Structure formats: C-alpha cells, structure tokens
Amino acid sequence: xxxxxxxxxxxxxxxxxxxxxxxxxxxxxxxxxxxxxxxxxxxxxxxxxxxxxxxxxxxxxxxxxxxxxxxxxxxxxxxxxxxxxxxxxxxxxxxxxxxxxxxxxxxxxxxxxxxxxxxxxxxxxxxxxxxxxxxxxxxxxxxxxxxxxxxxxxxxxxxxxxxxxxxxxxxxxxxxxxxxxxxxxxxxxxxxxxxxxxxxxxxxxxxxxxxxxxxxxxxxxxxxxxxxxxxxxxxxxxxxxxxxxxxxxxxxxxxxxxxxxxxxxxxxxxxxxxxxxxxxxxxxxxxxxxxxxxxxxxxxxxxxxxxxxxxxxxxxxxxxxxx
Numbered sequence: 001x002x003x004x005x006x007x008x009x010x011x012x013x014x015x016x017x018x019x020x021x022x023x024x025x026x027x028x029x030x031x032x033x034x035x036x037x038x039x040x041x042x043x044x045x046x047x048x049x050x051x052x053x054x055x056x057x058x059x060x061x062x063x064x065x066x067x068x069x070x071x072x073x074x075x076x077x078x079x080x081x082x083x084x085x086x087x088x089x090x091x092x093x094x095x096x097x098x099x100x101x102x103x104x105x106x107x108x109x110x111x112x113x114x115x116x117x118x119x120x121x122x123x124x125x126x127x128x129x130x131x132x133x134x135x136x137x138x139x140x141x142x143x144x145x146x147x148x149x150x151x152x153x154x155x156x157x158x159x160x161x162x163x164x165x166x167x168x169x170x171x172x173x174x175x176x177x178x179x180x181x182x183x184x185x186x187x188x189x190x191x192x193x194x195x196x197x198x199x200x201x202x203x204x205x206x207x208x209x210x211x212x213x214x215x216x217x218x219x220x221x222x223x224x225x226x227x228x229x230x231x232x233x234x235x236x237x238x239x240x241x242x243x244x245x246x247x248x249x250x251x252x253x254x255x256x257x258x259x260x261x262x263x264x265x266x267x268x269x270x271x272x273x274x275x276x277x278x279x280x281x282x283x284x285x286x287x288x289x290x291x292x293x294x295x296x297x298x299x300x301x302x303x304x305x306x307x308x309x310x311x312x313x314x315x316x317x318x319x320x321x322x323x
Contacts, residue, residue: 002253003209022137023074027144028217030070030205033135041137043076047207048084048128052164052279053181056095060102060127061185066207066280067129068110072192073205073283075141076133078110083117086126099127110189143214144221146202146286150312152225153292155191155304156282158211158273159238160184165248166241180235184280191283191304198291206281210254212274214284215319216261224315228322229270233307238276242269250277264321274321286312 001009015025022041023033031045047067051059064081071078083103087096107114107129114129163180166172188205202221206214211227219225254275266274287295292308299306310322 002250002257003213004253004257007257022140023142027142027220029143030073031076033074033140035137039136041135041140043071043074043133043135044131045070046084046128046130048086048126049279051125052160052184053167053177055181056098057102058181058185060099060104061106062181062280063127064103064106064129065185065187067131068106069188069205069207069280071131071133072188073141073203074133074135075139075192075196075203076135078107078112078131078133080132081107081112081114082130083114083119084126084128084130085117085119086122086124087119088123088125089121091125103127103129106185106187110187141200141203143202143204143217146218146221146223146225146312147288148223148312148314149288150201150286151289151292151308152227152310152312153285153287153296153306154206154211154233154282154309155188155285155299155306156183156206157233157235157305158206158278158281159235159276160279160281161248161251161276162238162241162246162273163235164279166237166246169246171241171244171246172237176237183235188283190302191299191306194298194302194304195285195295198287198295200285200287200291202286204284206278206284208250208277210251210275210277211284212258212262212319213254216258216317218284218286219317219319222317224313224318224320225310226313226320226322227310229266230323231307231309232273233305234273238273239269242272247272248277251275262319262321265323266321
C-alpha cells in the first residue's frame, strides 16, 4: 500500500500498548521492539515482495535480504525467521523450492535460522519473511533522533524500482539487471556490524517509500534534512530510465503522499528517483561529522559503498533539496 493509504488505514486503530513495548507503530519505525529484561529486547518485523526478476533462487535471496534489513536498521541481529508464502498452484514445486533455498541461504549468511512459516495458495506469487532479532534495550536505533549538525550517510545506490520496471518492459539488459540484483541480494549486515560501535543518532532502511519518504520519517523528530542531489549514488541506467518516463504505481503513490513536504529545484527525472520505491535498499543514517569521518573509511574498507548525501539542521520536519 502507498504511504497515504497506509496512514489512513491505521488512523484511529488502538493497536495496544504495554510497558514492555519499547517501539511500536507510533513513529513508523522499521520494526517493533519488546523488552524481555534489562539486557535483552526482541526486534520483530515482516516483509514480502513480488518477484523482481525471473530467477527463483535469486528472488528468494532478495526477498530475504529485504526482510532482514528491518532488523539491521533497528540495530538488531537476526536470530530466527518464518517463511511467508503465497504460492500459485500452477507453479512447479521445484521452482518454489528454489525460492525457499535462496532465502534460506541468505538467512544462514545473516547468522540466523528459518524455523517454520506459513503457505497459502493464491493467484499472485508473493514471498518474504517474518524476522525476529535481538538488541540491547539501550542500543536500539530509531528512525527518529537525528540531531542538527549530523551528516547523512546512505549505504546502497538508488534506482531498483526503476530498473525492475525497465527490465519488465525490455529496456534493461540481463547484464545490467544482474548488477542490480547483486546489490539487492546483498545483506545490510556488514554495514550494520561496522557501524555497531559508532554513535548513530537515527537510522532507517530505504525501501518502499523511497529515499524521500524514509528521509521524511527521519525528519519527523523535528529537524530538517538536506539532501545533496549531486551526491546521490544511483545504479547505472536508473536516471536514464526516469528520463524516458519509466515509473511504477509505488512511485506515483509516494509522490502523492509527500507533496508539499519538500522544497528545492529538481529535474522531473531526479524527482522520480527520489520517489522510486526500493527493494532491499541501503541504510540511511544520521550521525555526527566526527563519527562519520571514522565510519565512512571503515565502511569502504569492508566493501560497503557508503556515501555522504546530506546533513541535518534546525527547522520544520521537511526535506530541502540542493543541486
């Protein structure tokens, strides 16, 4: 669902509250957190996607990486996952088994285990995971908490929605899509582990609401986020597809939901990139310039192509775009 429809859907529903709930639905965080004791909390989330490409094993890997990302964004470590399967009856079991095998390989890479799940027959193929992780109650990372003076770091390129749409229309080559698929299938584990000792003031993963939507979630704590457009990392070919008019329903829903919440001059193509829904995107992080000066070389040395894309200032909860 688009962010506007989701907001309307949830308005007025009492989801419940309890002293042991450390993070609920109130700020649109990436996952919920419940406290077990002074030293241990559980992080829990669920996510599933339609196939971004035709390779079933790679589909499973990407879906798993996408679901695991919520746990990393909260500062947690995945420990267990459940399969969420909506499988059409006409798809051969061997193909479905490849999806599950791909996901299992990524969950093992994360140091976690798949311990069960649920399957349902339906007309559309959907697959994902419900993931549980652990975190120290004092080490939880939220999408709120960014402080004026912080810098913004993004750990993966943008443009997966555009490239998936372009691939389905025959506008993206198999070789070009393979590079994007590799990025989507890569876990945010390395970035999370490198950043674990750093003081990160706010964090989120960039997924269905696009960079602009997730950045607005970070601004919700009462700050203005500034994005430097020339610094944004993009998958090769993404901007060209936007210039050709490629889009998707998710981007249109994001654009409608976030109208009036950002200021600045931007080309129509780059605006499309900002609203583009990401599959298994990177982490967006706010941390002090001093911490960023240490973290960026560490991330690079670990093979994470992180980029500083902006900064945080005093001001209303909005996004300011800079050339």
